[in-house]
Amino acid sequence: MSTALAPSTAAQAGATPLVRIRDLHVTFATRERTVHALNGVDLDLAAGEVLCILGESGSGKSVTLRALLRILPRFARISGRIEVAGRDVMAMGARELADFRGAQAAMVFQEPMTALDPVFTIGRQIAEVVERHEGASRAQAEARALELLELVQIPSAKRRLSAYPHELSGGLRQRAMIAVALACRPKLLLADEPTTALDATVQIQVLLLLRELQQKLGMGVIFVTHDLGVAGEIADRVAVMYAGKVVEEGPVGPFMAGPLHPYPRGLLASTVHGHMRGRKLQTIPGAPPALSTPPVACSFAPRCPLAEPACEAAPPPMVEAGAGRRARCIKMLPA
Numbered sequence: 001m002s003t004a005l006a007p008s009t010a011a012q013a014g015a016t017p018l019v020r021i022r023d024l025h026v027t028f029a030t031r032e033r034t035v036h037a038l039n040g041v042d043l044d045l046a047a048g049e050v051l052c053i054l055g056e057s058g059s060g061k062s063v064t065l066r067a068l069l070r071i072l073p074r075f076a077r078i079s080g081r082i083e084v085a086g087r088d089v090m091a092m093g094a095r096e097l098a099d100f101r102g103a104q105a106a107m108v109f110q111e112p113m114t115a116l117d118p119v120f121t122i123g124r125q126i127a128e129v130v131e132r133h134e135g136a137s138r139a140q141a142e143a144r145a146l147e148l149l150e151l152v153q154i155p156s157a158k159r160r161l162s163a164y165p166h167e168l169s170g171g172l173r174q175r176a177m178i179a180v181a182l183a184c185r186p187k188l189l190l191a192d193e194p195t196t197a198l199d200a201t202v203q204i205q206v207l208l209l210l211r212e213l214q215q216k217l218g219m220g221v222i223f224v225t226h227d228l229g230v231a232g233e234i235a236d237r238v239a240v241m242y243a244g245k246v247v248e249e250g251p252v253g254p255f256m257a258g259p260l261h262p263y264p265r266g267l268l269a270s271t272v273h274g275h276m277r278g279r280k281l282q283t284i285p286g287a288p289p290a291l292s293t294p295p296v297a298c299s300f301a302p303r304c305p306l307a308e309p310a311c312e313a314a315p316p317p318m319v320e321a322g323a324g325r326r327a328r329c330i331k332m333l334p335a
Helices: 009-013 061-069 094-103 122-134 138-151 170-181 200-217 228-234 252-257 262-269
Strands: 017-029 034-046 050-054 076-084 105-108 188-192 220-224 237-242 245-251 318-322 325-328
Touching (some): 017 220, 034 220, 034 245, 061 076, 061 094, 061 105, 122 138, 170 200, 245 252, 245 262
Parallel strands (some): 050 237
Antiparallel strands (some): 017 034, 318 325
16 A cells, blocks of 8 residues: 555544543353453543554454444453443443444454345445435435445445345445445444455555544544555554554654553564565564463463563553553653
8 A cells, every 4th residue: 555644633632531440340251261452451532533453353443442332242351441431331221232233333343245234225335324314304304324435435426326235346345334334424433454355456445434434424434454555555643553552653744653561562573565576574473372361461462573671570550651651561661
């Protein structure tokens, strides 16, 4: 990818947090075992800002998004504090949550073929959201659906209203799902790896579209990805997760220039670039810890090239590094 996107002005201005997450814990308890998926996540998102959450599979990225909307399975246990636009999401009842989802916060899922209903047309699925949350008539909702398909730049938008999901290409299905998410102009958009299944050309088109819509509508966006190139294109800030915790957070430019924590340094070093022809690709040895028995000290220590005995003694604190940057590593503590 080569098209750089400008950072949002709201992020630069340091707007009041739209999202505030504090000490978020999520465990999945089954008869066989208990998995500690999130282990004390703290995150903020300003209105009009794009935050990218990075990390390997199983690090807790998608669980964080689902916890924000309270759409975790019944056997999940969740604790901590989640506020969106000043509202306590953890205190919401079933009816409040139903009103909150779609109207205040919406989600673009990774695979549109499973997120979109195969037995309803694209136009009906968009219109239904408008009818439910805005009390619009069927005619008004269908007119709004056409506007939304045009907004997400679907060609022949009027004809696509009557199309079913299987009749659209992967890129058009992803745009249709974005239209569903934007139906009621939410303040917060959550995107769970929405470009993973797309080829490179369509991927950059969807990224540019998301950034354009975010700036036009003034939304806050939390974008989950494992692709550093995607984060570099769309993010204002980056949060890196490992073993259910945020290990580094900061503005995207300084982060890409030089991460503070050994884990994101390893991620950058193991990413293929165009000028690397003929050079051996670096890797991070080992594997993430099993979260059924989360480590009591630094979770990255067994894989870290800089680890020392103190890393195995106690969990490292999150250390502020100035300019909005922070990292969870004892190497950053004063001597």
